[in-house]
Amino acid sequence: MTPKAILPHTGFGSIKFGMEEHEVSNYLGDPDETEVQDYGEGAEANVLYYDEMGISMSFDKEEDYKLVEISFEKENFILHNAIKVGMSKADFLAKLETLNMGDYEREDMSQDGFDDKELYVFEKENINIWLDEEAITSIQIGPEWVDDETIRWPINFRDDED
Numbered sequence: 001m002t003p004k005a006i007l008p009h010t011g012f013g014s015i016k017f018g019m020e021e022h023e024v025s026n027y028l029g030d031p032d033e034t035e036v037q038d039y040g041e042g043a044e045a046n047v048l049y050y051d052e053m054g055i056s057m058s059f060d061k062e063e064d065y066k067l068v069e070i071s072f073e074k075e076n077f078i079l080h081n082a083i084k085v086g087m088s089k090a091d092f093l094a095k096l097e098t099l100n101m102g103d104y105e106r107e108d109m110s111q112d113g114f115d116d117k118e119l120y121v122f123e124k125e126n127i128n129i130w131l132d133e134e135a136i137t138s139i140q141i142g143p144e145w146v147d148d149e150t151i152r153w154p155i156n157f158r159d160d161e162d
Contacts, residue, residue, distance in 0.1 A: 003078035008125045009144040010154045011070060012077060017143035018153035019067045021046060021059055028053070045069075054085070063151065072139045079127070079139055089118075089134040101125055 004012055011017055014027050025031070031048035037058070038044045045058040046065060054074025059065040075086045082095045096104075102124040109117035120129040126142040144152040 003076055003084060005081070006070075006072060006077050006079040006139060006141060008079070008127060008141055009152070011067070011141075012072075015057075015067070015070070016154045017067050017070075017151075020065060021048065024048065024057060024067065066153075068151070069140060069142045072141075073137065077139070079141075083129070083136070083139065085136050085139060087136045089131055089136075092129070092131070092136055101127070 006012055009017070011019075015024055025048075028050055032051040033049040035047045035049070036044055037047055043060075043062060045060045045068070047056055047058050049056045054072060054076065056071045056073075057067055058069040060068040073085055075084045078084045080095075080099050080101070082099060083092060087095075101122050103122075105121045105123070107119040107121065109119055116133045118131040120131070121127075122129075126144065128138075128140040129136060130138040130140070143154070146152050
């Protein structure tokens with residue numbers, strides 16, 4: 001199977017940031033599981049899990065329950081035609097040298113009790129890449145932020161096709 005492209009600031013395939021839960025379900029069917037994540041002080045998100053596909057999607061209350069984050073946890077998705085889940089840390093870092101993903105921050109999560117976990121944060125592209133035991137375990141993407149309060153949603157996402 002050819003990996004499906006992860007599109008920074010956009011989504012993947014017909015799934016675009018800004019969609020509502022029912023719109024995503026029209027394309028992907030019913031999720032395997034749903035969860036409400038409570039972040040405190042009234043902030044929450046509905047999360048849809050599609051286990052077989054290896055993806056989860058968050059719909060944030062603050063954004064009228066629109067799609068604001070996608071997590072990819074299987075190698076059937078690829079970022080910049082180069083990075084995917086399962087890739088070794090060495091191969092990932094080598095690919096970063098050839099890609100124009102901008103500055104990033106590396107966080108060692110062992111101080112937070114997560115031994116062997118690292119997080120690479122690409123703020124400009126709104127991408128988080130999680131590594132565990134020297135391999136990528138998750139790629140998370142979100143929409144483009146114009147400023148601290150404004151999201152630039154993908155244009156005409158309801159008209160796009162695969």
